[in-house]
Amino acid sequence: MGTLFSESFLDRPRRELAPGAYWIPDWLSPEEQRWLVARFHEWGRGPVPPRAAKIGAHEMSVQTVCLGWHWRPYAYSREAIDVNGNRVLDFPDWMVRLGRKAIFAATRDAAAAEQYTPDTALVNYYGAESRMGMHQDRDERSVAPVVSISIGDSCQFRFGNTRSRNKPYEDILLASGDLFVFGGPARLAYHGVTKILPGTAPADCGLETGRINITMRVTGLPDG
């Protein structure tokens, strides 16, 4: 991974797990990962601190900070009304460009990449014991793809079907720098994180422990 002319693609080739679901290992360079980790620390000091969202009475085991729109279970708003009421940071222009590059890397469809304009990102931090249960990303009104990037410790990521959280599903290891995109017929597939593999973060990724996952989405909500 940090090696010159690494042949990691031979061990972990890119794959389309299901129509519309693309996994591109080692998509981000170590330098890009370190740069994103530095942004992650900035966002954490921002107007809205990372928080564990509550689903009913149950607190999630991941800490989340949002850009563009604030997500809480089942809804988006500009202000973090379930945290401190502050407006979330704007969605960065560079992240729109990163999202477009991701769509192009996944689909090789330049027109689809060009029109992709994510307006929210959920930035999740997973500690060694964090998990995320099987769910659909369905609080968005748009059917545009979700772009997911991972940094730090690897995780076991479970990618399922669109009908239920149960089988058939496939478990893959998402490692630092990996890209995962799900759109089209896979946009509403159930997915989750079944475990974190502590101690697997590469030394040059910029994050010593834990895992960062950034998912960009298109809310389909009006500006303002």
Ligand SMILES: O=C(O)CCC(=O)C(=O)O
């Ligand atoms: O951490 C991941 O890889 C998935 C995160 C996720 O599914 C979500 O934020 O909705």
Ligand SMILES: [Fe+2]
């Ligand atoms: Fe999700």
